[in-house]
Amino acid sequence: MPQRLEGLLPARRMLEFDAGLDAMVVAEEAPRLAREIHLFLRELAGLDLGGRLLTRLVSSFNDRLTTRVVELTARRHRLPAVPWCWLAFGSEGREEQTFVSDQDNGLVFGAADEREAEALRQIFLPFAQDANQRLAECGFSLCPGNIMAGNPAWCLSLDEWREQFIDWVRRPDSQALLNATIFFDLRPLHGDFGLAEELVTLLLSQTVESPAFLHRMAANALQAEPPLNFRGEIVSTGEGVVRTVNLKKFGSRIFVDAARIFALAAGTRAVDTSVRLREAGPAAGLQPAEIEAMEKAFAQLLRMRLAHQVSEGAATEVWLEHLDDMERGILKESMHQAKRLQQRLKLNYSL
Secondary structure (H helix, E strand, C coil): CCHHHHHHCHHHHHHHHHHHHHHCCCHHHHHHHHHHHHHHHHHHHCCCCCHHHHHHHHHHHHHHHHHHHHHHHHHCCCCCCCCEEEEECHHHHHCCCCCCCCCCEEEEECCCCHHHHHHHHHHHHHHHHHHHHHHHHCCCCCCCCCCCCCCHHHEEEHHHHHHHHHHHHHCCCHHHHHHHHHHCCCEEEEECHHHHHHHHHHHHHHHCCCHHHHHHHHHHHCCCCCCECCCCCECCCCCCCCCEEECHHHHHHHHHHHHHHHHHHHCCCCCCHHHHHHHHHHHHCCCHHHHHHHHHHHHHHHHHHHHHHHHHCCCCEEEHHHCCHHHHHHHHHHHHHHHHHHHHHHHHCCC
16 A cells, blocks of 8 residues: 555545535535545545546545535425435446546436426426536536536436437437437436436336447447557547547547447446446457456546546646656557457447
């Protein structure tokens, strides 16, 4: 264990932050604690920890903070006596958050029919919008695409969510495919988890029986290729003379997209990319050694993204000139694993 880590044991600090969150009585107290948590996590990123562990730690702290903010905000509103659940999507749903993650959330509630759903939505929306704003004050930026529970489009009854998911699978146009990459990484955070479980069950029952949808998803995933030339060397993905590589779009996203498709095809309930690869990879034709290598490559890309965010801020582009020989070697091997993963997609879906 690195010596510096002894004073920053994640488990010990998690307990301290948990105690602080439990002691909160109003959501207005959350931003101060959020700043402390953020500083602690950035310190952890400077230690010799794996990328997967770091993103899990970031996500775990963010989960706890988000849950508490939603809980305290709910107490300020007169919510109806019906089951409801706050949902996380995207990287938050996969527990793969980095230091630059905006909000991707929604709300599901029980309703007997369309009329009741509309009436309940008007009651839940002020609460959801309040929660979105309070989370923004804690450092979770408002989603530029408005994929948040405070948007009426994503504050839906269980039946409305069902209809939305079925429509996206049956009519996979470009917008449906984009939505699938966000909303199909679904995880409940607060409330009645049974509602979310029903949604996941429905989703998987649709995708395992929809090869055309999966084929379109695979074709869409292949649009972002690893930045390797015909000699297998890393090439720039930046414009002009700037030699950079986008670690998200042309790196970690490739693993995320492929693992999602494998999971949806196999009916795997996991949303974590590494777990999806382990559980659904064999059915997709991947051997254990291949899966292990791909998991390690994905973890390395996450680690590089976090380290880059600490040193450079929000940008996802890393300058090749700023990498030493070892980092370049790791990046090159990670990109080769991404290419092998895409080759498996091409083979499976005849692309």
